[in-house]
Amino acid sequence: xxxxxxxxxxxxxxxxxxxxxxxxxxxxxxxxxxxxxxxxxxxxxxxxxxxxxxxxxxxxxxxxxxxxxxxxxxxxxxxxxxxxxxxxxxxxxxxxxxxxxxxxxxxxxxxxxxxxxxxxxxxxxxxxxxxxxxxxxxxxxxxxxxxxxxxxxxxxxxxxxxxxxxxxxxxxxxxxxxxxxxxxxxxxxxxxxxxxxxxxxxxxxxxxxxxxxxxxxxxxxxxxxxxxxxxxxxxxxxxxxxxxxxxxxxxxxxxxxxxxxxxxxxxxxxxxx
Numbered sequence: 001x002x003x004x005x006x007x008x009x010x011x012x013x014x015x016x017x018x019x020x021x022x023x024x025x026x027x028x029x030x031x032x033x034x035x036x037x038x039x040x041x042x043x044x045x046x047x048x049x050x051x052x053x054x055x056x057x058x059x060x061x062x063x064x065x066x067x068x069x070x071x072x073x074x075x076x077x078x079x080x081x082x083x084x085x086x087x088x089x090x091x092x093x094x095x096x097x098x099x100x101x102x103x104x105x106x107x108x109x110x111x112x113x114x115x116x117x118x119x120x121x122x123x124x125x126x127x128x129x130x131x132x133x134x135x136x137x138x139x140x141x142x143x144x145x146x147x148x149x150x151x152x153x154x155x156x157x158x159x160x161x162x163x164x165x166x167x168x169x170x171x172x173x174x175x176x177x178x179x180x181x182x183x184x185x186x187x188x189x190x191x192x193x194x195x196x197x198x199x200x201x202x203x204x205x206x207x208x209x210x211x212x213x214x215x216x217x218x219x220x221x222x223x224x225x226x227x228x229x230x231x232x233x234x235x236x237x238x239x240x241x242x243x244x245x246x247x248x249x250x251x252x253x254x255x256x257x258x259x260x261x262x263x264x265x266x267x268x269x270x271x272x273x
Contacts, residue, residue, distance in 0.1 A: 017130055025087055030122045033080040040076060041117045044069050048113075070108055070115040077106050077120055084125045092138040093195075093205065095145055099128050143199060150196050151266040153177070153189050167261050167269075170237075170254045174247040180222050187214050190247075196264045197249075201233050210239070235260075 018026075047069060085098040107116040133141055154174070156162040164175045177189060191211070198206045207215070210229040214220055227241040235256050240248040251257040261267040 018126065022088070022091075026084060026122045026126060029080065029083045029087070033076065033083075033122075034119050037073065037076055037117070037119055040069060040073050044073065044115075044117055070110075070113055073115050073117060074106055074108050080120060080122060081125055084122050085129065088126075088129050088138070092142055094138060094142050096129055096132045099125070142205070146192070146196055146199070147264055147266065149192050150264050153192065154265045154267065163267060165261065165265055165267060167257055167267070170251045170257045172249045172251070172257055172261050172265075174249070176245050177247050178241065178245040180243060180245065187220060190214060197236055197260075200260055200264060201235050208233075 082098065085096065088094070089096060107114070109115070136144060154163055154165040156164055156176075164177065166173050166175070174193075191214075194208055194211050195205055198204065198208055201208075208231065210231050213225055213229075222243060225241065229239045231238060235252050236249065237252055238248075238250045240250070242248075249257075249260075251260065258269055262269050
């Protein structure tokens, strides 16, 4: 067999595509699911065995009810699927579609109170998640999606060609970013920017301590924050908030500021003479 044939017959196993930690978590979810399904199946079998016997007699509707066991099994199937997708989206902070078994709805038949009680396999849904990576690994996809979100934040509206950011020396100014009113400041955009800054500074997604003052609440009023946050990091020196909704990020040098606004904001820089 030549080397080309070896590569043609080479197949990467799923366990090699995800980490040991991820595989162990998925297997734990699967085990709990199968234990619960086994209990439901006993309930389901008893109902149908008893139902067939009771239908031969007239007990004035005093028969055993199915207690919606089919619905419980359906919810259990969907629970496994949801748990697998939720685990990966939460751990890697990525956006992926949750593809349920919509085609046959697990063969649920309401009128006959029957459903497919065969266990489903988490690997089917992990395979779907891996397909949705489109050649990226989890880390790379997170960075790609995060950069897309930051770029949207830096522009005026979806599809707009007008930028709400500008760069002056070592400072990037985010204009009209924040809203101060009786409801306070919406912090979702700020936490997205924090994630980008942490990747830029540390090479991983981590919480920046100076953001703790805004992290615990959805809305914050102006008088509740320190408008100037000094950061003890190498690339980022300070972050300033302004009542007019502007936010300034000061970097350690103009070169570092240009790197961030270009790589993370997608801002088209003009070459300096």
